[in-house]
Amino acid sequence: MSKRIVSATINGEVNEFLVEPYHTLLEALRNELGLTGSKEGCGNGNCGACNVVMNGQLVNSCCVLGVEANGATITTIEGVAEGEQLHPLQQQFLEDAALQCGICTPGFIVAAKQLLETEQDADEERMRHFLAGNLCRCTGYDKIIKAVINARDVMRSTAGAR
Amino acid sequence: MVTTDKPAYKVIGTRPIRPDGIDKVTGRAVYGADVNLPGMLYGHMKRSPHAHAIIKRINTAKAEALPGVRAVVTALDLGPDPAALPDLSKNILAGDKALYRGHAIAAVAATTDLIARQAADLIEVEWEVLPPVLDVREAMLPGAPLLNPNQHTRTPSGPSENASNVVAHAAVAFGDADKAFAECDAIVEREFSTKMVHQGYIEPQSATAVWNPDGQVTIWSCTQGAFPARQNCSAILGHPVSKIKVVPTEIGGGFGGKIAVYLEPVVALLSRKSGKPVKMTMDRVDVFEGTGPTPGTSIRAKLGATKDGKLRALYADLAYENGAFAGSAANYATMCIASGYDIEHVKLDAYDVLVNKPRTQDYRAPSAPAAAFAMEQLIDELAIKLNMDVEQLRLQNSCKPGTRGPMGMPHQAPGHEECLRQAIASPHYNSPLEGPNRGRGTASGFWFNVGLRSSASVSVQPDGGVSLILGSTDIGGTRASLAMQLAETLGIPYEEVTPTVVDTNSVGYNDVTAGSRVTFGSGMATVEAGKNVIKELSARLAPTWQVPVEDVEFEGGVFKSKDGSKSGTFKEIAQAIVGRGPGLTASGSVNAGFLQGGGFSHAIVDVEVDPETGKVTILRYTCIQDAGTAIHPSYVEGQMQGGAVQGIGWALNEEYYYDDSGRMVNSSYLDYRIPTTLDVPMIDTIIVEVPNPLHPYGVRGVGEPGIVPPLAAIANAVAHATGVRQTQLPMNPRRILETTSGK
Numbered sequence: 001m002s003k004r005i006v007s008a009t010i011n012g013e014v015n016e017f018l019v020e021p022y023h024t025l026l027e028a029l030r031n032e033l034g035l036t037g038s039k040e041g042c043g044n045g046n047c048g049a050c051n052v053v054m055n056g057q058l059v060n061s062c063c064v065l066g067v068e069a070n071g072a073t074i075t076t077i078e079g080v081a082e083g084e085q086l087h088p089l090q091q092q093f094l095e096d097a098a099l100q101c102g103i104c105t106p107g108f109i110v111a112a113k114q115l116l117e118t119e120q121d122a123d124e125e126r127m128r129h130f131l132a133g134n135l136c137r138c139t140g141y142d143k144i145i146k147a148v149i150n151a152r153d154v155m156r157s158t159a160g161a162r
Numbered sequence: 163m164v165t166t167d168k169p170a171y172k173v174i175g176t177r178p179i180r181p182d183g184i185d186k187v188t189g190r191a192v193y194g195a196d197v198n199l200p201g202m203l204y205g206h207m208k209r210s211p212h213a214h215a216i217i218k219r220i221n222t223a224k225a226e227a228l229p230g231v232r233a234v235v236t237a238l239d240l241g242p243d244p245a246a247l248p249d250l251s252k253n254i255l256a257g258d259k260a261l262y263r264g265h266a267i268a269a270v271a272a273t274t275d276l277i278a279r280q281a282a283d284l285i286e287v288e289w290e291v292l293p294p295v296l297d298v299r300e301a302m303l304p305g306a307p308l309l310n311p312n313q314h315t316r317t318p319s320g321p322s323e324n325a326s327n328v329v330a331h332a333a334v335a336f337g338d339a340d341k342a343f344a345e346c347d348a349i350v351e352r353e354f355s356t357k358m359v360h361q362g363y364i365e366p367q368s369a370t371a372v373w374n375p376d377g378q379v380t381i382w383s384c385t386q387g388a389f390p391a392r393q394n395c396s397a398i399l400g401h402p403v404s405k406i407k408v409v410p411t412e413i414g415g416g417f418g419g420k421i422a423v424y425l426e427p428v429v430a431l432l433s434r435k436s437g438k439p440v441k442m443t444m445d446r447v448d449v450f451e452g453t454g455p456t457p458g459t460s461i462r463a464k465l466g467a468t469k470d471g472k473l474r475a476l477y478a479d480l481a482y483e484n485g486a487f488a489g490s491a492a493n494y495a496t497m498c499i500a501s502g503y504d505i506e507h508v509k510l511d512a513y514d515v516l517v518n519k520p521r522t523q524d525y526r527a528p529s530a531p532a533a534a535f536a537m538e539q540l541i542d543e544l545a546i547k548l549n550m551d552v553e554q555l556r557l558q559n560s561c562k563p564g565t566r567g568p569m570g571m572p573h574q575a576p577g578h579e580e581c582l583r584q585a586i587a588s589p590h591y592n593s594p595l596e597g598p599n600r601g602r603g604t605a606s607g608f609w610f611n612v613g614l615r616s617s618a619s620v621s622v623q624p625d626g627g628v629s630l631i632l633g634s635t636d637i638g639g640t641r642a643s644l645a646m647q648l649a650e651t652l653g654i655p656y657e658e659v660t661p662t663v664v665d666t667n668s669v670g671y672n673d674v675t676a677g678s679r680v681t682f683g684s685g686m687a688t689v690e691a692g693k694n695v696i697k698e699l700s701a702r703l704a705p706t707w708q709v710p711v712e713d714v715e716f717e718g719g720v721f722k723s724k725d726g727s728k729s730g731t732f733k734e735i736a737q738a739i740v741g742r743g744p745g746l747t748a749s750g751s752v753n754a755g756f757l758q759g760g761g762f763s764h765a766i767v768d769v770e771v772d773p774e775t776g777k778v779t780i781l782r783y784t785c786i787q788d789a790g791t792a793i794h795p796s797y798v799e800g801q802m803q804g805g806a807v808q809g810i811g812w813a814l815n816e817e818y819y820y821d822d823s824g825r826m827v828n829s830s831y832l833d834y835r836i837p838t839t840l841d842v843p844m845i846d847t848i849i850v851e852v853p854n855p856l857h858p859y860g861v862r863g864v865g866e867p868g869i870v871p872p873l874a875a876i877a878n879a880v881a882h883a884t885g886v887r888q889t890q891l892p893m894n895p896r897r898i899l900e901t902t903s904g905k
């Protein structure tokens with residue numbers, strides 16, 4: 001098997017990179033592009049630690065082949081903050097102590113951002129449904145859900161202020 | 163938060179943002195598998211497909227011949243005598259016998275992960291398959307297949323005559339339980355069982371090593387304890403401790419499961435053989451099958467009281483699966499099961515038993531949750547028999563200062579009574595639970611909290627900022643809780659302290675991050691280091707102030723001369739002294755001993771049981787816990803909530819599910835189902851603060867007690883909802899339907 005060239009817009013920049021045809025998008029991000037913020041907790045779609053947004057869809061990047069990313073637009077955890085400015089979810093996770101070990105945090109933030117950008121009025125029940133694919137073993141989810149609720153409120157009020 | 167008596171602290175008790183937070187919300191933090199070195203090879207482990215089998219021959223020739231393979235190692239490469247830690251050695255690379263499915267047999271390093279996997283498949287092993295023994299009580303019987311034919315039971319009266327799967331029998335007796343039972347008016351007695359469960363940390367084990375030609379070895383690992391990992395690697399490899407440097411990466415959860423080494427010595431060997439850096443990362447199946455879950459148990463227990471509600475006698479026979487080698491100790495159960503209560507007559511027999519499952523490891527308050535599952539259900543039943551409120555029964559019998567605690571030592575300032583009072587006063591306990599198929603349950607739990615050895619260094623910066631150099635792995639916010647203790651000691655804002663966790667060459671010895679000890683024990687080392695900084699600054703200040711050193715006083719962050727003529731804040735003085743003079747670093751090292759006060763936790767839980775499907779839904783959960791002093795209340799709450807939800811998973815879903823051949827058939831997160839956001843409600847917390855007299859700020863370990871009550875609390879709730887006592891875990895829909903049908 002020989003490597004394939006893949007071109008994709010990742011966190012706003014066009015990247016060209018080589019992947020083995022059997023490598024997942026997660027492996028390509030982590031090993032070829034050095035974007036190790038996306039984590040591998042299971043490698044088979046059960047934990048959400050590898051969540052990225054690809055062409056507007058939340059995906060488990062461990063379940064997407066690297067070659068499938070050709071021509072795609074992808075946002076990873078490394079692209080969530082804008083320069084020095086943390087995203088309201090990132091800020092809220094810090095303030096609400098929504099992480100302990102932090103290994104699940106990138107996946108949760110990427111997933112919750114996708115939810116709040118598409119459904120700005122999501123309530124707790126909706127959040128719990130949407131985030132059920134993201135496992136956290138440390139927090140018991142309480143502070144994570146509270147942080148997402150608080151980030152939603154911040155995002156709504158700044159959107160309203162505009 | 164409920165505080166019994168606490169000085170006015172400035173930093174302690176506030177909720178600042180953790181210093182490692184930004185790296186973790188932006189994806190910058192470097193965890194085990196994120197380590198990448200130039201020219202690095204990828205390692206892969208060959209594992210046993212059998213639960214019990216003699217290894218007659220291993221042929222690695224085909225694997226070695228595969229292009230891209232740079233090294234293959236087996237137990238033979240561990241050298242003739244890795245005898246310092248025989249069990250650990252045999253667990254990381256089996257020599258002559260595989261003792262569980264997933265047992266590591268050989269390892270490969272290759273230029274790509276794929277080649278390493280292919281090469282592992284090419285390793286040929288000739289097996290003689292033996293019958294496995296999988297049930298703890300069966301394994302104890304004479305005539306059971308023996309995992310280790312040379313093993314005799316350690317008993318209070320010396321080793322057993324015959325070889326046995328029972329590693330150890332610990333016996334504890336106070337008073338005369340047999341006689342006391344005869345005097346009891348109410349006795350409850352039952353047999354309980356729980357299944358093997360996994361800590362379930364989301365980050366799989368990963369380790370990377372470089373073995374330099376001069377014998378210097380560097381190992382990066384997401385371990386819970388860099389220093390013990392170094393010690394273990396040294397013993398297994400027969401290589402001097404001082405030639406090994408372990409660099410702890412960020413750690414994605416551990417809960418006791420990342421104390422033992424698995425990959426570290428193996429990647430070091432592969433690096434020595436190949437001359438290249440080697441990284442090995444487990445996949446999720448490896449984690450379930452090849453690391454250390456925590457024991458399944460079989461517990462027979464009997465509890466008696468007089469009709470006035472006085473607990474008189476307890477007997478328990480506790481058998482814990484150890485897995486393939488001596489592992490997580492049942493003895494801990496004897497230290498916890500009765501520690502919440504004043505019971506005069508206690509007799510306990512605890513057994514560690516080998517079975518053909520992975521070598522067990524500690525998991526958050528190891529051995530205590532299963533013991534509480536038995537004990538706290540018996541108390542619930544006893545209350546019903548005596549027609550008493552169960553919380554009042556607990557309160558009436560609760561331990562007090564001076565009551566016999568773990569290992570017979572008296573409790574100093576136990577917080578159990580206060581936890582119970584807060585439970586009884588809580589909004590949850592005082593709100594009615596209405597509706598069919600619903601029930602409320604409560605339970606208490608205790609964990610003894612260890613101290614052990616810690617070191618920390620403090621370096622004063624020229625601008626008056628302070629660097630705190632730590633050697634204890636930060637698994638859930640201890641950089642924050644230790645920096646806060648230092649800020650309190652030095653009387654400076656939290657933001658002035660920059661904590662860093664460093665490698666084993668860069669700070670004094672630290673034991674593992676376990677036993678709820680870091681905020682406690684490493685806190686003591688940090689406070690001591692802070693006090694030494696004050697001492698040194700005072701000594702250097704005295705000549706410039708032209709006063710004797712005894713006349714330099716320090717209080718509330720301000721240095722003052724005794725006559726009041728001169729003064730300066732910590733920052734001003736540090737700038738003046740260190741900004742212009744030589745550098746200033748001071749250290750603190752402590753051995754905080756073994757038993758360190760311990761902590762109590764209590765749970766109130768409401769459930770609904772679906773009579774058609776058998777599904778148990780957690781409606782409401784309140785966790786009450788004594789933190790001694792809550793340094794960072796948010797992270798204390800987080801520990802309580804995390805423990806509660808792990809307990810919910812243990813109670814309702816989680817189990818190692820084996821077929822008869824000893825194969826775990828649910829080794830994925832899909833089938834080994836840990837709780838998701840959908841399975842749990844918000845977890846309410848009440849922090850109780852009964853200061854621990856053994857710590858300068860009154861801290862108790864908070865990491866572990868929260869997982870102790872939920873198994874029993876949920877079982878009690880289900881019993882009240884259905885009228886059927888649940889003695890076996892997990893209480894999954896099938897078990898609920900089987901036990902309640904026809905009721």
Ligand code: FES
Nearest residue numbers: 041043045048062
């Ligand atoms: S690593 Fe992709 S879902 Fe777990």
Ligand code: FES
Nearest residue numbers: 100101136137138
């Ligand atoms: S914070 Fe550790 S898994 Fe979520």
